[in-house]
Amino acid sequence: MENKAHALAAGIFVVVATALLILLAAWLTRDTGQRDVYEISTRETITGLQSQAAVRYRGVDVGKVADIGFDSKAQGNVLIRLEVDREAPVTQDTFATLGFQGVTGLAFVQLDDTGKSAPRLAPENGHPPRIPLQPGLLQKLTVKGEAILDQVEQATAKVNELLGDANQRRFSTTLDSLGQAATDASRLAQRMNNTVEQRLDPALAEAAQTLRSVRGTSDEFARTARRLNATDGPIDRLAEGSQALSHAADSFNAATLPRLNRVTEDASRAARQLGRTVTTIGDNPQSLIYGTGAISPGPGEPGFTPPGGRQ
Numbered sequence: 214m215e216n217k218a219h220a221l222a223a224g225i226f227v228v229v230a231t232a233l234l235i236l237l238a239a240w241l242t243r244d245t246g247q248r249d250v251y252e253i254s255t256r257e258t259i260t261g262l263q264s265q266a267a268v269r270y271r272g273v274d275v276g277k278v279a280d281i282g283f284d285s286k287a288q289g290n291v292l293i294r295l296e297v298d299r300e301a302p303v304t305q306d307t308f309a310t311l312g313f314q315g316v317t318g319l320a321f322v323q324l325d326d327t328g329k330s331a332p333r334l335a336p337e338n339g340h341p342p343r344i345p346l347q348p349g350l351l352q353k354l355t356v357k358g359e360a361i362l363d364q365v366e367q368a369t370a371k372v373n374e375l376l377g378d379a380n381q382r383r384f385s386t387t388l389d390s391l392g393q394a395a396t397d398a399s400r401l402a403q404r405m406n407n408t409v410e411q412r413l414d415p416a417l418a419e420a421a422q423t424l425r426s427v428r429g430t431s432d433e434f435a436r437t438a439r440r441l442n443a444t445d446g447p448i449d450r451l452a453e454g455s456q457a458l459s460h461a462a463d464s465f466n467a468a469t470l471p472r473l474n475r476v477t478e479d480a481s482r483a484a485r486q487l488g489r490t491v492t493t494i495g496d497n498p499q500s501l502i503y504g505t506g507a508i509s510p511g512p513g514e515p516g517f518t519p520p521g522g523r524q
Contacts, residue, residue, distance in 0.1 A: 248276060251334070253293040253309055253322070254284045255346040261313060261320035268295050269312070270324040275301040278322060294341070295322060303344070306331035310349040323349075 259281070268276035276297035284290035297303060304326060312323040324344070334342045374380075442448055512519075 247299045248296040249299050249303070249336070250279070250341040251295045251297055251303065252341045252343045253295065253346045254287055254290045254343055255293070256290055257311075257346060257348065259291055259293070259311060259320065261318045262293070262311060262322070263319070266319070267321040268297055268324065269321060270297075270301050270303075272323075275324070293322070293346075295344075297324075302326075303334050304331040305334050307334060307344055309344045309346045311346075312349065 262278065262281065264278055264281055266278040267274055268278060276295055278293060279296045280294040282292050282294075284292040301324070303324065306326045306329050307324055308326065310323045310325065311320050313320050334344070336342055
C-alpha cells in the first residue's frame with residue numbers, strides 16, 4: 214500500500230508540473246497587442262512559407278502568417294492571411310516580398326513601401342485589405358537566370374556552328390594560305406636583301422669615293438683661302454691698291470675735277486659766242502665788210518636813196 218501511495222503522489226506531481234509549464238508557456242507567448250488582418254493574393258510560388266511564419270516591416274517583427282490557402286475569388290491564386298500589429302505603418306503604398314532566412318530555406322513576409330506619403334490601409338466593409346506581393350530577390354534571380362540560360366544556349370549554338378566541320382576546313386585552308394604567304398614574304402625579303410647588297414654596296418662605295426674627293430677639294434679650297442688671307446697676301450695687297458685708288462679718286466675730285474669743270478664752262482661760253490657770231494654772219498654777210506652797223510637800203514627797198522639824188 215505504501216508503494217502505491219508514493220507512485221500516486223509522484224504521478225499527481227508530474228501532471229500538476231506539466232500543466233503549470235503549459236500555462237507558463239501560453240502566458241509568455243500570449244499576444245498582448247491588437248492586430249489587424251491583411252491578405253495577399255498572388256500567383257507567385259511561395260515555396261518555404263508556412264503558417265506562423267514571421268511578418269517583418271523593414272526587418273522589424275510586426276506579426277505572423279495566420280493562414281495559407283487558395284483564393285476563391287481568383288482561380289489559381291494563393292491566399293495568404295496576415296496578422297500585423299496595429300502600430301505598424303501599413304499604408305496604401307505598402308507592398309510585400311518573400312524573404313528567406315539563411316540557408317534553412319524558410320521564408321517570411323517582408324513589408325516595405327516606396328517612402329511616399331500615403332493614407333493608412335484600412336478594411337473595407339469588414340473585408341481584410343489586400344497587400345500586393347512583388348517578386349523577391351529569388352524570383353528576380355530565377356527570371357534573370359532563365360534569360361541568361363537562353364543567351365548561353367544561343368551562344369553555345371553559335372559557337373558549335375562556328376566550329377563545325379565546314380568552318381574547320383575553311384580555317385585549315387586559311388591557315389595554310391597564311392603559311393604560304395609568310396613563306397613567300399620571307400623569300401621576297403631575302404631577294405630584296407640580296408638586291409640591296411649587290412646594287413647598293415657599289416653605290417655606297419662610289420659615294421664614299423666622291424665624298425673623299427669632295428673632302429680633298431674642300432681642303433684645297435681651305436688652303437687657297439688661307440693663302441689669300443695670309444699677311445701681305447693677295448687680299449692685303451688688293452686692299453692696299455683699293456685704298457690707293459680711293460686716295461687718287463679723292464685727289465682727282467678735290468683738285469682736277471673743279472679745274473675741268475671751269476674749263477668746260479669757258480669752252481661752253483666760247484661755243485655760245487661763236488654760235489651767235491655765225492648766226493650774225495649768216496643773217497648779214499655784209500657785216501664782214503661793213504661791220505655790224507646799220508645797213509642802208511638797196512635799190513628797190515624802202516628808203517633807198519640814189520647817190521646824189523633827193524628824196
